[in-house]
Amino acid sequence: xxxxxxxxxxxxxxxxxxxxxxxxxxxxxxxxxxxxxxxxxxxxxxxxxxxxxxxxxxxxxxxxxxxxxxxxxxxxxxxxxxxxxxxx
Amino acid sequence: xxxxxxxxxxxxxxxxxxxxxxxxxxxxxxxxxxxxxxxxxxxxxxxxxxxxxxxxxxxxxxxxxxxxxxxxxxxxxxxxxxxxxxxxxxxxxxxxxxxxxxxxxxxxxxxxxxxxxxxxxxxxxxxxxxxxxxxxxxxxxxxxxxxxxxxxxxxxxxxxxxxxxxxxxxxxxxxxxxxxxxxxxxxxxxxxxxxxxxxxxxxxxxxxxxxxxxxxxxxxxxxxxxxxxxxxxxxxxxxxxxxxxxxxxxxxxxxxxxxxxxxxxxxxxxxxxxxxxxxxxxxxxxxxxxxxxxxxxxxxxxxxxxxxxxxxxxxxxxxxxxxxxxxxxxxxxxxxxxxxxxxxxxxxxxxxxxxxxxxxxxxxxxxxxxxxxxxxxxxxxxxxxxxxxxxxxxxxxxxxxxxxxxxxxxxxxxxxxxxxxxxxxxxxxxxxxxxxxxxxxxxxxxxxxxxxxxxxxxxxxxxxxxxxxxxxxxxxxxxxxxxx
Numbered sequence: 415x416x417x418x419x420x421x422x423x424x425x426x427x428x429x430x431x432x433x434x435x436x437x438x439x440x441x442x443x444x445x446x447x448x449x450x451x452x453x454x455x456x457x458x459x460x461x462x463x464x465x466x467x468x469x470x471x472x473x474x475x476x477x478x479x480x481x482x483x484x485x486x487x488x489x490x491x492x493x494x495x496x497x498x499x500x501x502x
Numbered sequence: 503x504x505x506x507x508x509x510x511x512x513x514x515x516x517x518x519x520x521x522x523x524x525x526x527x528x529x530x531x532x533x534x535x536x537x538x539x540x541x542x543x544x545x546x547x548x549x550x551x552x553x554x555x556x557x558x559x560x561x562x563x564x565x566x567x568x569x570x571x572x573x574x575x576x577x578x579x580x581x582x583x584x585x586x587x588x589x590x591x592x593x594x595x596x597x598x599x600x601x602x603x604x605x606x607x608x609x610x611x612x613x614x615x616x617x618x619x620x621x622x623x624x625x626x627x628x629x630x631x632x633x634x635x636x637x638x639x640x641x642x643x644x645x646x647x648x649x650x651x652x653x654x655x656x657x658x659x660x661x662x663x664x665x666x667x668x669x670x671x672x673x674x675x676x677x678x679x680x681x682x683x684x685x686x687x688x689x690x691x692x693x694x695x696x697x698x699x700x701x702x703x704x705x706x707x708x709x710x711x712x713x714x715x716x717x718x719x720x721x722x723x724x725x726x727x728x729x730x731x732x733x734x735x736x737x738x739x740x741x742x743x744x745x746x747x748x749x750x751x752x753x754x755x756x757x758x759x760x761x762x763x764x765x766x767x768x769x770x771x772x773x774x775x776x777x778x779x780x781x782x783x784x785x786x787x788x789x790x791x792x793x794x795x796x797x798x799x800x801x802x803x804x805x806x807x808x809x810x811x812x813x814x815x816x817x818x819x820x821x822x823x824x825x826x827x828x829x830x831x832x833x834x835x836x837x838x839x840x841x842x843x844x845x846x847x848x849x850x851x852x853x854x855x856x857x858x859x860x861x862x863x864x865x866x867x868x869x870x871x872x873x874x875x876x877x878x879x880x881x882x883x884x885x886x887x888x889x890x891x892x893x894x895x896x897x898x899x900x901x902x903x904x905x906x907x908x909x910x911x912x913x914x915x916x917x918x919x920x921x922x923x924x925x926x927x928x929x930x931x932x933x934x935x936x937x938x939x940x941x942x943x944x945x946x947x948x949x950x951x952x953x954x955x956x957x958x959x960x961x962x963x964x965x966x967x968x969x970x971x972x973x974x975x976x977x978x979x980x981x982x983x984x985x986x
Contacts, residue, residue, distance in 0.1 A: 420507050424514075431514035438522055445981040447933070448584050452547035453528045454521075 429466040436463045461497045465490040529587050530973065534964040536586055539957045542571045542597075548586070549956050552579035552939065564952075571954030576945045583935040583958060585928070588976040592935065595923045595957035597915065600625050602949035603941050605893040610926045611936035619938050623667055623909040624922035628897050630911070644668065644906040654904035661814075661856055664900075666891035666907035672729055673886055676763040677786045679703070684782040685878045688807045688866060689790075690797030691774040695781075696875065696886035697788035699761035706756045706768055707782040712740045712749035713801065716775050723771040724756050728764050740776065748801045751779055765886035777802070787884040791815075791875035796866045798826065809863030812880045815872030817894050818861070819846040827867035834859030840868070850894065856901035858883045893942040919954070928960075930976050931983065 439456045442449050450456055472486060528536075540546035544561030551561040557576035564573060583592075600606060604627040609619030628634075634645045637652040644655045657663060658673045679701025697704050704726070712720045720740055726733045740752050756768055770778070777797050796809030813833070820831045822840055830839045836849045851859065858880060861870065870876075873892060877883040889895070891905060912922035928935065941951045963969050 423507065424510060427511045428514040431518040434515075435518035435521055439525070442525075445985075446977060447984070448547075449529055449587075450525055452584065452586070453525060 425466075426470060429463070429470055432459065433463045433467055436460045458494070458498055461494050465494055530965060530970070532965045534962045534969070535959065536589075537957065537959045538586075540955070542953050542956055544572070546956075547584060548958060549583045550581050552581050552953070554579070567952075569952070569954055571952060574939060574941060574944070574951040574953065577941045577943070578938050581937050581939070583937060583956075585933055585935065586960060588930050588962065588973045588980070589928050589960040590930070590962045591925060591927050592961070593923055593925050593957075593959040594937075595921060595959070596624065596953060597919055597921050597955040598624070598912075599917075599919045599952040599954075600627070600941075600949070601952065602947045603893075603944050603951055604628065605891070605942060606951055607940045608924055609938045609940065611938070614936075620926065621667065621938075621940060622924040622926075623907060624924060625912060625920065626666070626891065626907075626909055628895070629905065629909070636911070642668075642906060643908055644904060645909075646904040650903045655906050657904075660885040660888040662901060662903040663888040664891050664895060664897065664902045664905045665888045666905060666909060668906040668908060670888045670906055673765040674763045675765070675787070675884070676701075676761075680784060680786065682707075682782050682784040684780055686780050686807075687778055687878065688797045688799050688802070688809075689778040690795040690869075691776065692772055693770045693778070693790055693793060693795070695768040695770065695788060695790055696884075697766050697768065697783065697785040698884060699758075699763065699766065700784040700786060702760055703784070704758040704761045704766045704768075705784055708754050708756070708770070708778055709751050709780040710738075710740065710754060710772075711751045711777050711779055711802065713775055713777055714747060714749055716773075720773060720776050722754070722776055723769075724754070725769040725771070726756060726758055727767040727769065728762070733758055733766075765884075767886070786882065788882055789875035789877045789884060789886065791872060793869070793871050794876045795869040796863050798824070798867045806864075807866050809861070809866045809868060809870075811861045811870075811876040811878055812858040812883050813861055813872055813874050813876045814856075814858045814883070814885060814889075815874035815876075816851050816896075816900055817892075818849040818870055818872045820849065820863070820868050820870050821846045822868050824867055827865060829863070829865040829868075831861070831863050831868065831870075833861045852899070854899045854901070919952075931980060933980070933984075 436456060436459050439450050440460065443451060443456065469486070469490065538548045540548055542549070542561065544551045551572055552558045552574055557574065557579050559573040559575070561572040563570045594608065596608065598606070606625035607621040607623050609621035612618050612620050629645050633648050635648055636645050637655065640656065642655045646652055646654050654662060656671050658671045660670070660673065663670060675698045677698050677700050695706065697706070710722060722738045722740060723735065725735045738754055740749060758766060779802065794811060799805070799807045818833055820838065820840055822828060822843055825843060828840055828843070830837060831849065833849045834851050835853055836851050838847045838849050840847050858877070861876065863870070873889065875885060888906070891907070897905065912920035915921050939951065941949070944950065962973070
């Protein structure tokens, strides 16, 4: 396994672990409001997980195109930064 | 490389599980105790600032004062504390600074339907003065003057005793039986009569009349209580549904035979269309209160019937609903001119005398509410219950030697700031604690209550398997109830 392959696989594992964490947290918050939020703000994690999952899905399904990747990458980063800025 | 990579792939999952475990431990602390020590500046997720906003300053740094928190300038104000799970009780520690405010209480909403709060005292300025000491007498706790013994707390000498969120020893007394005496009165609507038995009986005969100023039948309900126990209840219908003229005078007798020594309360419930024209009783000591409504005698007798009574009240409010009732009312050394209808005028005694004072309402037609009781002759007066501590109570002037109360003096922490702690039991089905801070009449004193910090300590038993099961079950029940 090359270093590049390892990094891709490692980022995918991080994405899935983060998505798993966010899913559990959101279910807990839905069932018992304020069971998580006073300790931890789940929104930045949820947005990051959503962006990473989107990128992962796109990478797997869309024909590689550097322009599309760049536009979606910039948009995703902008959304994450915007949400973090709104909740600062 | 593959082996190392697979090991490293576990790392993000371990991190996610560790974060979840940390959240679970926050929600279910193994010790069963969780503490939130939060500044009261509006930044904490665990307790909200006081509302409504017009009764407080904006939470945060108080620009002119150099401290951070919130100032309460009107009463009452409300806040809400978020519960971090299923807990049995909470210790609420509050750091506050009273400014020209003698009495402060904090309460937990117990019944949302009736907006009923369980209040606990956190500040009473007179007890901060020299000359009072905290004592416990049996199960009773309170404060007595340095010169008095602790036994005053258990006494039924209600002239020297006041209560604040506590119950006093029951009044125990009996007078010898004698001939009944009759008092002509004109009392309007509901009244509570308190009496000491004469011999083995408590007997009252009322002459009542439906004046039919509003159409429709009237029902009078008589209830007799000894302490909190209801002994009898009887309803009497008077007046016809179409009657518009003055009804006949009806005589009704209420008697308790074989009465034990004590104070009996005869509760007379009726609307303001019903007048009591006379009261006859063999009881030598009997009083009315805390509401006394002198009615007119228009259509019953010619002339005017002045209202005269004796009361141990320190503070009265007088209100009339008719122009004919505008007059000067005197009470001891205090007097007030009632200038407008439908407006409460206050009378505050300033003397240091503990004896009942005469109340004169020359034209009648006046509703009077006091913080004591009223008798129609000075000899008949007695105090059936101890006085309640209010923001106007002055123990020095009112001859109070003991205050029965669970109040614990707050700890002075410097610069006029104090720290008080109260404990409340928690309803396990609650998500929030709805709290109220009461500082009666703080606005009229131009006073304030500054609050800068809360420390919330939630408690339940340490986690065991059975406790885990109980807590999880209650969490599931609460989640289900929220979703339904």
